[in-house]
Amino acid sequence: MKHMIIYAHPNPKSFNYAIKERIIDExxxxxxxxxxISLYDEKFNPVLASPDFEALHRGEVLPDVAKSQAMVKxxxxxxxxxxxxxFGQPAILKGWIDRVFSNGFAYYEDEKVxxxxxxxxxxxxxxxxxxxxxxxxxxxMELDNFMRDMTLGTLGLVGIYPTKVVPxxxxxxxxxxxxxxxxxxxxx
Ligand SMILES: Cc1cc2nc3c(=O)[nH]c(=O)nc-3n(C[C@H](O)[C@H](O)[C@H](O)COP(=O)(O)O)c2cc1C
Numbered sequence: 001m002k003h004m005i006i007y008a009h010p011n012p013k014s015f016n017y018a019i020k021e022r023i024i025d026e027x028x029x030x031x032x033x034x035x036x037i038s039l040y041d042e043k044f045n046p047v048l049a050s051p052d053f054e055a056l057h058r059g060e061v062l063p064d065v066a067k068s069q070a071m072v073k074x075x076x077x078x079x080x081x082x083x084x085x086x087f088g089q090p091a092i093l094k095g096w097i098d099r100v101f102s103n104g105f106a107y108y109e110d111e112k113v114x115x116x117x118x119x120x121x122x123x124x125x126x127x128x129x130x131x132x133x134x135x136x137x138x139x140x141m142e143l144d145n146f147m148r149d150m151t152l153g154t155l156g157l158v159g160i161y162p163t164k165v166v167p168x169x170x171x172x173x174x175x176x177x178x179x180x181x182x183x184x185x186x187x188x
Contacts, residue, residue, distance in 0.1 A: 003027055003034040003188070004075035008082040008093040010040040015171050018183055019126050020081050026188040035071045039092045044068075046095020056102060068100045078123040078160065079188075080150075083171075084130075087146040097154055106158040116159030123155050123163040126186075132170040143167055 005023065009016035027034045037044070045064065055062050061069065072078065082093050089097075100106070108115045125147070129136075136142060143165060151163045168182050 001030075001032045001077060002075050003032060003077045003079050004071050005034055005036045005079045005081065006039070006093070006096065007037065008039045008080075008090050008096075014083070015128055015168070015179060016081055016083055016126075018179070019128070019168070019186065022183045022186050023079060023081065023126070023188060026186060030188060032188070035075065037068060037071065039096055044092060044096055046092045046099070048095065048098040052099055052102070056104065061102070061105070062099075065099050065102070068096065069102075069105050072100065072106075072118070072121075076121060078121060078155075080123065080125045082126075083128045084146075087141070088149070101154070101158055116157065119159030119161075121160045123160050124166060124188075125150060125155075125163060126166045126168070128168045128171045130170065130172055132173065133167075136169075 005020065007016070007020050009020075011017065024034065024036070039046075042064075052062060052065070080093070082089055085091075088094065103109055105117065107117050127147075131141075147165050151165060155161070155163045166186070171179070174182075
């Protein structure tokens, strides 16, 4: 099994960083292979703009996009790790998806057909939140309501299935012991 880890957090002291370290340990202990991209460390350009479209029209892909696409292509399982910001992804991850999951790579679409190209791959999405689970439930904001763009509208659309979402709630409000227990609960 080959995993690809897509990691989007700017702070090496964050809980997300600890999740990423735990996941790498789990993968190594299992004897699986993995590739890794840290979008902030790479300073990945998240803005889908004219150079991308011009390259696509020439039948080419820009080098940073090509590098990520090669990693996606080789992986059986994608692992996303990110904090929930405004009930979505950090912009750098949204932009990675915009640019890397391009027409012709992640799917093919013309006037008549839409064909997913990433079938056969699965995903796990690790997210952290500031909000407690019961507060979300009280406000009709259950996980499924804000994760569908990612699970169905993005990964599902390009054929990646199944996708498991692993949420960690109220991270800034819980104790170090609780955070440690959450990290230990992570299995790959
Ligand atoms: C710009 C920004 C937007 C945020 N939006 C949300 C949000 O919509 N829902 C939520 O529960 N927490 C939100 N938070 C809180 C973070 O999700 C939380 O602090 C983080 O997941 C904790 O993990 P970390 O220590 O690894 O950063 C937001 C934080 C920031 C900085």
